[in-house]
Amino acid sequence: MSPVMLQHNQISLALHQVREGTGRALLMLHGLGDSAEQMSKIEVKWNGPVWALDFTGHGQSTVPRGGGYSSEILMADADIALRHLGEATVLGRGLGAYIAFLLSGARPALVRGAILLDGPGLAGGSIHATSNTEINDIGERAGTAPDPWALIELSRDARPPTYTTTFARLAANGSGIDEPIAVACKVTPPWVEAIAAEPGVITDISMQDALDVYAAL
Amino acid sequence: MNPETRTYPGARRPDRNYRHHADGVEIAVYEWGAEADPVLFLVHGGSDFAGTFDVFAPLLAAGGWRVVAWDHRGHGDSAHSALYGWDADIRDALSVMSSVTRVAAPVVAHSKGGALMMQLADACPYRISAMVNIDGMPSKRRMPDVPDHDQSRLLADSIGSWLDFRHVAHDSFRKPGTLEELAQRRGKMNPRLSIEWLEYLVTVGAQQDADGWRWKLDPTMRFGGFGPWRPEWASLRMAALTVPFLGLLGTIDEPMGWGARARDVLPWIPSSGRLEVLEDIGHFIHIEEPVRVSTMILEFLS
Numbered sequence: 001m002s003p004v005m006l007q008h009n010q011i012s013l014a015l016h017q018v019r020e021g022t023g024r025a026l027l028m029l030h031g032l033g034d035s036a037e038q039m040s041k042i043e044v045k046w047n048g049p050v051w052a053l054d055f056t057g058h059g060q061s062t063v064p065r066g067g068g069y070s071s072e073i074l075m076a077d078a079d080i081a082l083r084h085l086g087e088a089t090v091l092g093r094g095l096g097a098y099i100a101f102l103l104s105g106a107r108p109a110l111v112r113g114a115i116l117l118d119g120p121g122l123a124g125g126s127i128h129a130t131s132n133t134e135i136n137d138i139g140e141r142a143g144t145a146p147d148p149w150a151l152i153e154l155s156r157d158a159r160p161p162t163y164t165t166t167f168a169r170l171a172a173n174g175s176g177i178d179e180p181i182a183v184a185c186k187v188t189p190p191w192v193e194a195i196a197a198e199p200g201v202i203t204d205i206s207m208q209d210a211l212d213v214y215a216a217l
Numbered sequence: 218m219n220p221e222t223r224t225y226p227g228a229r230r231p232d233r234n235y236r237h238h239a240d241g242v243e244i245a246v247y248e249w250g251a252e253a254d255p256v257l258f259l260v261h262g263g264s265d266f267a268g269t270f271d272v273f274a275p276l277l278a279a280g281g282w283r284v285v286a287w288d289h290r291g292h293g294d295s296a297h298s299a300l301y302g303w304d305a306d307i308r309d310a311l312s313v314m315s316s317v318t319r320v321a322a323p324v325v326a327h328s329k330g331g332a333l334m335m336q337l338a339d340a341c342p343y344r345i346s347a348m349v350n351i352d353g354m355p356s357k358r359r360m361p362d363v364p365d366h367d368q369s370r371l372l373a374d375s376i377g378s379w380l381d382f383r384h385v386a387h388d389s390f391r392k393p394g395t396l397e398e399l400a401q402r403r404g405k406m407n408p409r410l411s412i413e414w415l416e417y418l419v420t421v422g423a424q425q426d427a428d429g430w431r432w433k434l435d436p437t438m439r440f441g442g443f444g445p446w447r448p449e450w451a452s453l454r455m456a457a458l459t460v461p462f463l464g465l466l467g468t469i470d471e472p473m474g475w476g477a478r479a480r481d482v483l484p485w486i487p488s489s490g491r492l493e494v495l496e497d498i499g500h501f502i503h504i505e506e507p508v509r510v511s512t513m514i515l516e517f518l519s
Contacts, residue, residue: 009386009437010299056300065241066290067308068300072444076383083384106376129450131457132304134311134340142240149240153304163445170373 003036003060008080014060015081016040016052023048024112025085026211029078031094032121032154033146035059039093042117046211051088053081055099057147065142067149071095071124071157075102087112089214091207094119095154097185101195104181105167108174113214115182116192117207123189125156132156161194172200177217182210220425221396225417227507228271232278237287239312245294246287246313250278256318257282257518260310262328262353263440264406264473266293266433268421273503276511277325282518287313289330291435293422301438303446307337314344321346323518327503328353328475332451339454347461348490349514352474352500354455354464355448356481375443382439389436393429396420403432406472409499452485462490463517465510467498474500 003014018028018040026046030039036052036059044050054061055074078099082088089112092100097116104114125132138148171180182202183192196203202210231247238244247267257277259270267286274284288295289306298305310333314322324345326334331353338345382389394402400415407415423430455462464486470476479494486492493513495502503510 007387008383062299064299066239066298066300066305068290068298068302068305070302070444072379073300073302076380079380080384106373106380129339129453129457131339131454134304134307134337137240137312149305153302158445160445160447162447166372170376174373 003054004084006080006084008056008077011056011062011064011077013056013062013077013080014054015084016054018050018052021047021049024215025088026050027078027081027085027088027090028052029090029092029096029099030055030058031096031119033058033151034094034120035146039096042091042093044091044211045208046215051081051085053078055096055150057150058145061145063143063145063147067147067153069147069150069153069157071098071102071154071159074099074154075106078103079107082107082110086110089113089115089211091115091117091211093117095121097122098124098159098191101164101181102167104175105170108171108180111171111175111180112217113177113180113182113210114171115207115210115214116185118185118187121154122185122187122192124159124191127158127160127190159189159191161190164191165194165198168195168198168201172198179213182213184210221420223396223413223417223420225272225414227275228417229275230271230421231267231274237313237316239290239309242290242298242309243296244287244290244309244313246285249274249284250282252283254278254281254283256322257284258314258322258324259284259286260324260326260330260334261286261289261292262330262473264292264434264438265327266422268293269418269504271417271421273507273511276507277514280511280515285313285317291438293433297435297437303333303336306333307340310334310337311341311344323347323349325349325351325514326353327351328473328500335451335454335458338458338460342459345460347518348458349463349465349517350455351465351502351510352467352477354466354477354482354485355451355475356477372443379439379442386437391431391434391436393426393431396430399423399430399432407501409469409471410501410504414504456485456487458487459489461517462487463514464490464492465502465513466492466494467500467502468494468496469499471500
């Protein structure tokens with residue numbers, strides 16, 4: 001099925017319907033360098049419709065020139081998908097897990113549970129002032145998905161615990177859900193460790209168990 | 218239509234200008250001074266453009282430098298981009314600098330440009346031979362009089378507002394006005410600069426359409442807001458610089474200023490550097506006192 005194309009400034013975002021269903025939607029967010037197509041292969045038991053989004057520079061979404069990526073811009077990608085779907089539970093892998101988490105804090109009334117899975121781009125970059133090498137040419141890979149600038153910039157995107165815990169608190173305070181975030185990943189970089197210690201975050205839970213918890217809301 | 222023009226004492230348009238392709242993003246580059254002179258890079262701040270150097274750059278060029286500046290992506294005559302980011306600005310800068318010279322050159326940078334260049338100097342010390350930072354040194358200022366729960370609410374509002382704007386960003390446009398109206402609008406951000414200067418800036422930094430003048434700054438760009446960046450990272454990078462460093466700081470707060478004070482900045486000045494505080498001057502030090510500041514910089518670089 002052809003994806004629904006949604007506009008985010010100069011970017012056309014491809015939102016794929018993985019399958020139809022009745023009830024609240026499940027929005028799947030892929031990992032760094034991955035795509036909705038790969039994400040949709042995850043087997044989930046969910047009664048509602050299941051959708052998967054290609055982030056900017058990935059899959060069938062537009063690949064812009066010259067980079068400039070941030071997790072916040074990808075959060076805006078996901079927010080545009082969320083407005084199309086209405087209330088949804090969000091399942092993210094790797095980078096998509098971080099975006100699902102940010103979105104749960106930014107749109108607590110619309111995100112009915114964010115589930116975080118292991119995957120590429122989960123850790124992000126250093127949380128200290130580092131001397132990142134600067135390059136300014138990606139040659140013939142420019143303009144192809146996954147965008148090399150996305151791979152470079154989003155793999156070193158800073159996620160300081162003081163920043164991420166704020167989003168966890170926004171989700172806990174604004175969602176009306178006891179535990180709006182479920183950490184179902186085995187890898188626990190500093191930002192995940194920090195939010196795991198916050199109220200409103202479920203840990204030691206499987207993906208399907210977390211889906212069941214949020215399906216029952 | 219022939220655009221209206223203004224002149225300003227001492228202002229001189231660049232001797233050369235051209236387009237540079239920075240990985241698909243077209244960057245407008247400007248040069249003042251003889252091509253055979255040693256290169257000096259001049260970097261503008263956020264929401265500014267290279268034309269704001271029309272008085273300052275010729276003074277540096279008269280000191281024997283080939284002064285090269287550019288409009289950052291989304292600013293001035295450079296292309297509007299789908300995405301904007303700190304790293305992208307640094308990469309564009311590196312791309313322009315590499316196209317001009319492969320050897321280390323001095324950099325004079327204002328405001329956000331100063332912070333960008335400190336990060337570039339930290340990442341690529343072989344590119345920069347000396348640095349002048351004009352009021353682009355951060356401080357770790359917080360809002361001590363705002364309780365935590367109110368700060369969280371402010372953040373939630375800020376995030377929601379930013380996300381809402383992203384939904385309509387593709388329809389955003391700059392409001393047109395007369396030359397005088399645009400100058401007055403900018404005057405709210407630059408309250409210490411003369412109306413004659415601001416009107417001159419309109420003629421070199423805005424475009425005249427059938428329905429009036431518009432600033433060229435990409436309307437999808439929004440400044441301020443939220444993000445993971447911590448000002449202390451820039452302070453740490455500044456302390457780690459190994460090139461000769463001159464920091465210039467005004468003492469009067471302005472809407473576009475960073476609010477840094479000498480006591481905030483001094484602990485982070487690199488061992489190779491010094492800080493000069495100019496009393497009774499605002500954020501645009503080089504525009505308020507171009508002769509004095511250019512003289513200080515030329516002495517420093519000599």
